[in-house]
Amino acid sequence: MGDTDATDVDLCVLGPVGAVRAGRPVALGGRRQRMVLTALLVARGRMLPVDRLRELVWGDHDRVASRATLYGYVAGLRRALEPEHSARRGDVLVHEGTGYALRLPPGRVDEDRFTALVDRGAALLDQGRAVEAAATLDAGLALWRGPAFADLGDAPFLLPAVARLEAARATAVELRIAALLQVGRHATLLGELESLVAEEPLRERGWEMLATALYRAGRQGDALGVLRRARRTLAEQLGVDPGPALRRLEAAILRQDGTLAPALATEPVSTGPVRYRPRRPPTWRVSRVRRRAGR
Numbered sequence: 398m399g400d401t402d403a404t405d406v407d408l409c410v411l412g413p414v415g416a417v418r419a420g421r422p423v424a425l426g427g428r429r430q431r432m433v434l435t436a437l438l439v440a441r442g443r444m445l446p447v448d449r450l451r452e453l454v455w456g457d458h459d460r461v462a463s464r465a466t467l468y469g470y471v472a473g474l475r476r477a478l479e480p481e482h483s484a485r486r487g488d489v490l491v492h493e494g495t496g497y498a499l500r501l502p503p504g505r506v507d508e509d510r511f512t513a514l515v516d517r518g519a520a521l522l523d524q525g526r527a528v529e530a531a532a533t534l535d536a537g538l539a540l541w542r543g544p545a546f547a548d549l550g551d552a553p554f555l556l557p558a559v560a561r562l563e564a565a566r567a568t569a570v571e572l573r574i575a576a577l578l579q580v581g582r583h584a585t586l587l588g589e590l591e592s593l594v595a596e597e598p599l600r601e602r603g604w605e606m607l608a609t610a611l612y613r614a615g616r617q618g619d620a621l622g623v624l625r626r627a628r629r630t631l632a633e634q635l636g637v638d639p640g641p642a643l644r645r646l647e648a649a650i651l652r653q654d655g656t657l658a659p660a661l662a663t664e665p666v667s668t669g670p671v672r673y674r675p676r677r678p679p680t681w682r683v684s685r686v687r688r689r690a691g692r
Contacts, residue, residue: 405418406418406478406479406501406505407505407506407507408434408438408506408507409506409542410435410438410506410508410545410546410562411507411540411541411542411543412542412543412544412545412547413542413543413546414431414434414435414547414548414549416434416478418478423477424477425474425477426470426473426474426477428549429454429455429470430473430474431548432453432454432552433450433467433470433471434474434490435546435549436453436454436554437450437490437498438499438506439555439558440498440499442499442501443498444493444494444495444496444497444498445496445497445498446494446496447464447467447495450467450496450497451464451467453554454467456554471490474490478490489501507540508545508562511538511540511541511566512565513537514533514534514536514537515534515537515565515568515569515572518530518531518533518572518573519572522575522576522579527576527579527580528576528580530572530573531573531576531577534569534572534573535573537569538566538570538573545559545562545563545566546559567597570593571593571606574586574589574606575602575606578613578659579659580659581659583609583610583611583613583614583659584610584614586606586610587607587610587611590606590607590610591607593607594607594623598630598634599631599634599635601627601631601639601640601642602642604624604626604627604639604643605642605643605646607623608620608623608627608643608646608650612650612657613659617653620650621650624639624643624646627639627643628643
C-alpha cells in the first residue's frame, strides 16, 4: 500500500480535540488515547520519551499505565491517522529514539492557521489597511469551535497551552475591534465591547476601546465614566493604577482631541460579533491569576 501523505491529516485544538483525514473526520478513540495525541501535539514536533509521555498522560491521579498500554494507544492513533501503515510504524506519528513525535507539515493544525491569520491581520492593521485586517481576523476567529482543548482542558499538562491560546484569542478579538473602530464602526461595537470588559476586566485594551467608541458616539461623559470604572477595577483587583494608554486617552477625551476621530472606511466591512465567545471553564482561571501576578 502507498505511504500516508501527511498533508492529508489536519488536527484541531481550537475546541474539542479532533482530526480530519482527506476531508473526513477521524475517530480518535477514548480520552487517554486523545491525551497521548495531544501531548505529542503540544510538544510541537519534539520527541517525547516514552516515560515522559506516560507521566503527562496519567499524571499524579492514577497509577501510571504500563508501557504496553501506551503502545496500544499509539497503535490506535496510527490506525486512525495512517490506516495505510501497520500499527507499528508511521509517517505522522513516528518512533524516534526512546519515544515518539508528531511530524506534520506547517499549517496542518488549526492553531497554526489561526496564528498566521492573526499575524497577518495585525500587520494589515499596522499598515492602515483596517478593512482587510478586520476580515482577516474574522477568518482566524472563525476557526474556534469552543474553548481550546475543550474535552481535555482539565489535564494539568495542558494548562499552559490553554492559557496561551486564551490570551492569543483575546488579543485577536481586540485587534479586530480596533480595526473596526478605525473605520468608524463604533456605534455597532458598543454592546460587544461592554461584554468584552465584563469577561476580561483586567485587560486594559478593552476599556480603552470601549471609552473610545463611546466618545466617538458623542457620549463623552459615558466615556470618562468607563475610564473611572477601569481605574476602580484595576485598583480593587490588582492594586495598580491604569497604564499609560488609558491615562493618555483620558487626557485626550478631556481636551476633545481631534486625533480621536476615526478614519473613513473605503469599502464595506463585517460588523457582526465573532461566532464563538468562550465562557471560561474552571481551568481557564489559572491564566487570569497569572495575568494578575505578572502584570
